[in-house]
Amino acid sequence: xxxxxxxxxxxxxxxxxxxxxxxxxxxxxxxxxxxxxxxxxxxxxxxxxxxxxxxxxxxxxxxxxxxxxxxxxxxxxxxxxxxxxxxxxxxxxxxxxxxxxxxxxxxxxxxxxxxxxxxxxxxxxxxxxxxxxxxxxxxxxxxxxxxxxxxxxxxxxxxxxxxxxxxxxxxxxxxxxxxxxxxxxxxxxxxxxxxxxxxxxxxxxxxxxxxxxxxxxxxxxxxxxxxxxxxxxxxxxxxxxxxxxxxxxxxxxxxxxxxxxxxxxxxxxxxxxxxxxxxxxxxxxxxxxxxxxxxxxxxxxxxxxxxxxxxxxxxxxxxxxxxxxxxxxxxxxxxxxxxxxxxxxxxxxxxxxxxxxxxxxxxxxxxxxxxxxxxxxxxxxxxxxxxxxxxxxxxxxxxxxxxxxxxxxxxxxxxxxxxxx
Amino acid sequence: xxxxxxxxxxxxxxxxxxxxxxxxxxxxxxxxxxxxxxxxxxxxxxxxxxxxxxxxxxxxxxxxxxxxxxxxxxxxxxxxxxxxxxxxxxxxxxxxxxxxxxxxxxxxxxxxxxxxxxxxxxxxxxxxxxxxxxxxxxxxxxxxxxxxxxxxxxxxxxxxxxxxxxxxxxxxxxxxxxxxxxxxxxxxxxxxxxxxxxx
Numbered sequence: 001x002x003x004x005x006x007x008x009x010x011x012x013x014x015x016x017x018x019x020x021x022x023x024x025x026x027x028x029x030x031x032x033x034x035x036x037x038x039x040x041x042x043x044x045x046x047x048x049x050x051x052x053x054x055x056x057x058x059x060x061x062x063x064x065x066x067x068x069x070x071x072x073x074x075x076x077x078x079x080x081x082x083x084x085x086x087x088x089x090x091x092x093x094x095x096x097x098x099x100x101x102x103x104x105x106x107x108x109x110x111x112x113x114x115x116x117x118x119x120x121x122x123x124x125x126x127x128x129x130x131x132x133x134x135x136x137x138x139x140x141x142x143x144x145x146x147x148x149x150x151x152x153x154x155x156x157x158x159x160x161x162x163x164x165x166x167x168x169x170x171x172x173x174x175x176x177x178x179x180x181x182x183x184x185x186x187x188x189x190x191x192x193x194x195x196x197x198x199x200x201x202x203x204x205x206x207x208x209x210x211x212x213x214x215x216x217x218x219x220x221x222x223x224x225x226x227x228x229x230x231x232x233x234x235x236x237x238x239x240x241x242x243x244x245x246x247x248x249x250x251x252x253x254x255x256x257x258x259x260x261x262x263x264x265x266x267x268x269x270x271x272x273x274x275x276x277x278x279x280x281x282x283x284x285x286x287x288x289x290x291x292x293x294x295x296x297x298x299x300x301x302x303x304x305x306x307x308x309x310x311x312x313x314x315x316x317x318x319x320x321x322x323x324x325x326x327x328x329x330x331x332x333x334x335x336x337x338x339x340x341x342x343x344x345x346x347x348x349x350x351x352x353x354x355x356x357x358x359x360x361x362x363x364x365x366x367x368x369x370x371x372x373x374x375x376x377x378x379x380x381x382x383x384x385x386x387x388x389x390x391x392x393x394x395x396x397x398x399x400x401x402x403x404x405x406x407x408x409x410x411x412x413x414x415x416x417x418x419x420x421x
Numbered sequence: 422x423x424x425x426x427x428x429x430x431x432x433x434x435x436x437x438x439x440x441x442x443x444x445x446x447x448x449x450x451x452x453x454x455x456x457x458x459x460x461x462x463x464x465x466x467x468x469x470x471x472x473x474x475x476x477x478x479x480x481x482x483x484x485x486x487x488x489x490x491x492x493x494x495x496x497x498x499x500x501x502x503x504x505x506x507x508x509x510x511x512x513x514x515x516x517x518x519x520x521x522x523x524x525x526x527x528x529x530x531x532x533x534x535x536x537x538x539x540x541x542x543x544x545x546x547x548x549x550x551x552x553x554x555x556x557x558x559x560x561x562x563x564x565x566x567x568x569x570x571x572x573x574x575x576x577x578x579x580x581x582x583x584x585x586x587x588x589x590x591x592x593x594x595x596x597x598x599x600x601x602x603x604x605x606x607x608x609x610x611x612x613x614x615x616x617x618x619x620x
Contacts, residue, residue: 017424089451120473122552129480136457139491143450158492165485182552 024117028106035312036256040068043319050323078245085146086242094144095243095250098137102257105130109264110185112274112303113284123184124172127265128165131220134258135161138222138229138239141251145242153238156330157229161220163337168216170345174209174352175199175269184265188273195277196372200270203355203367205348210270212341212348214314217262219333221255224322228330256315263314264307271310274303429469436462447507453491460484474552559585 041056044067048055060066082091107130108123110116120126135157142154178199179187191198200210219226230238240251267273275282283302287295328336355364439458446452460483467476508516561584 087448087451090454093454122473122477125481125552126473126477129477129485133461133480133484135488136454136491139488140450140454143491155492158488162488180553 021117024107028117029103031111031308032103032106032257032260033253035260035308036253037068037072038312039256039259039315039319040071040252041065042316046316046319047323050320072249075245075249080245080247081242083146083242087144087146090140090144091242092247094137094141095247095254096137097140098134098254099250099257101130101132101134101137102254102261105258105261106264108184109261110188110268110273111307112300113189113282114185115300115304116185119185120183122182124176124182124187124265124269127184127261128169128172131258131261132161132165134254137251137254141243142229142239145239147242149235149237149241150239153229153231153235153241156231157222157239159330160222160226160228160333160337163334164216164219164226164341167212167337167341167345168220170342170349171209171213171216172265172269174348175202175206177349177352177356178202178206184268184273188268188275189282191272192275192282193280195272196368198270198272198275198277201368201372201375203352203359203364204371205352205355206270207371208344209348210266212345213270214266214317216337216341217266218318218321219337221259221262221318223255223259223318225325225328226333227322227327228333231327233327259315259318260311263311263318266314267307267310273310274307276302276306425469429466432462432465432469436466450491453487456490457484457487460487474555559589561586 041064045055045063056064056067058064059070082088105127107117108120108126110119110123116123138157139154142150142152142157145151175187176182179190181187187199195201199206201207222229228238230240232238235241240248243251282299284296284299287299289295291298436459439455439462442455443452443459446455460479464476464479464484467473467479
């Protein structure tokens, strides 16, 4: 939302930009913190449901919705300890660096049509550059803690981030080549209208690129199955073993913030950003035409809600993946990146040029509508299947919804019955 | 003083302080951390000047490059005798001499040049750092000449467009060779061990 001033008085050059900057920082920080509070609660509920239990139910009445607040109070009351062997300067610095890395990326992320702190020409490039600097906090925490577990965690994180950054950046280039710009606002505006205009349905290469980007994004947020930096079964808690209280909290804010940023990039590049996909127009522009500025603001409120809901959907998938898949070994993590994701993304980068130049319009039209229709039908079939299955076990029985077939000679059924009692 | 000037002084002094601390700190990982701040501050100055592309490139290339430096610093010195670097008097004198000479060269060159007065970057940032224009100039599709009365080293003789594609390709191939060489050096050398064991 560029602010244009006609005069060059003290007021307009000094105060108004400062107020604008503070206001946008306030809103962005508010968004990051409030979504972190929500995500901590959601993570507990999602993990509970996936492990066939209920998650928090008591704090704050129904659904345990005050659980995060209770967590926060507990963390603030914890003793703030620094190990004697730690490098004090780096130990104190690390959590703030990690949080800055994930928070500054939101400066260039458009939440609605023009709802962006600074509309950069190179927004995607900027976001990738800033997001990749979150790793410094992790490495400095690992080194500064003066603990071998932390050091292992930090070095693993460095190796992982340096490798996964390459396919992630190449996958971002594929919709950028189709769009012809690095400006996120413009990229999203090109996906205006119905959902088959989203770049994920533009061609098969973008469809694959979305999934590769999402995998690399999950890895760059150090979420399971790529959470080698924490790996509580091997490294105690990895890079944040020695942290407690508020500093530990900052690392988790950074993790949820970078998840939101990565999902924001994915939604903007592939999933139509703030466009609903079921309306043929952009509500901000449509209402802006008929009602002026008030309509523009009203339409953008709808846009922001749509964008945030889409981003939260992506974060829900990340949680789902985290609690479903086991952690990979470090050599498997490297193999996935260097042997599979990197060649796939290079292939996509070459082929997108071929697709853009060689493929006749009729083929791309058929692909666009066909893939969108297939996705909708498959999603509907899957949803109906999920709906028809019971989601919760009856009382006294565990693992009912997804019970594995009993092996001959095993006493799995008996054990489960005992565990349920 | 406008906001831009105020921010410039804040960012510039923080960058200078960080650069000073890189030299004065004796712990190598802390020095790398200060270097990180100095390079990020430089990126901040680019952003203040309205050149978003250069700023983001500075972040991804130099700040990202510092990452490798930090990792090497951590790996090589985490337990070793080089955690603290103490410079001798001779090293101090020599580096001070080189530093002052470099600073003098830059200062004289900066002050001797008649800089063209340029407008502050417009409020609509999209118009300034247009990457498409940059890329087209890079490929020689369009020519972008610096604005203002800048003394040229040699006058442009024929107005053929300049393309930087060939140097770019040469650098890319060079980097590819380096990558393959690094992968060759770092490869797992298990096969030879197995054959020796078999023999």
